[in-house]
Amino acid sequence: MEVILLKNSRRRGKRGLGNIGDVIKVKKGHARNYLVPQGIACYATPQAIEEVESRRAEFEQHAANELAVAQKLSEKLGGLTVQVSQRASVDGLLFGSVTREIIAVELSKQGFSIDKTQINLPEGNFLKRTGDYSVNVDLHPDVLVDITVSVLGEHA
Numbered sequence: 001m002e003v004i005l006l007k008n009s010r011r012r013g014k015r016g017l018g019n020i021g022d023v024i025k026v027k028k029g030h031a032r033n034y035l036v037p038q039g040i041a042c043y044a045t046p047q048a049i050e051e052v053e054s055r056r057a058e059f060e061q062h063a064a065n066e067l068a069v070a071q072k073l074s075e076k077l078g079g080l081t082v083q084v085s086q087r088a089s090v091d092g093l094l095f096g097s098v099t100r101e102i103i104a105v106e107l108s109k110q111g112f113s114i115d116k117t118q119i120n121l122p123e124g125n126f127l128k129r130t131g132d133y134s135v136n137v138d139l140h141p142d143v144l145v146d147i148t149v150s151v152l153g154e155h156a
Contacts, residue, residue: 001028002044003035004052008063008141016141017041020059021052070140073112077137081148082106088130088153097126098151103135114139127151 002025009017018024023044026035035041042048052059084106087095100116107114120136127133130153137145 001026001031003031003041004044004048005041006052006059007040009040020063021056023049067140067142070143073139074143074145077112077139077145077147079147080110081150082110083150083152085152085154086130088155090155092130092153094128094130094151094153097128098149099126103149 002023005018005020005022005024008019017026017040024041026041031041031043036043042052082103084098084102086098089095100119100121103119103121104114104116114137118138120138121127122133122135127149130151133149133151134146135149137147139145
């Protein structure tokens, strides 16, 4: 099935699908269940191709604005340290874990609106020990910023 990309589609470390206005072939299910509902693509009909070509400059301007907002946010986030307290044993093993959602809540307390899906933890989906961790925040496909998460142990 052919679709037209309405957004630049790149993934970390991978080429991705393409750029705005590209007509690409994808599986029907991927188009129907993900690309079209998310507004990433539309079905490639002759009318849609004409409309996208006429609105290409508008789409590219919108993409450039999103990139500029992400770069400004990365300047503020760069080098930030987030402290999270959890109950822990004497040897530093947490009773529970620190998840991406907990980190997103701590960032929102500091005034940053970051979705938990934008946070990439170094050891899977959670942190299980006390210590300092370098965590990537994916603000935009072209903007990745590192923050430090300091997991502090509370002894009961």
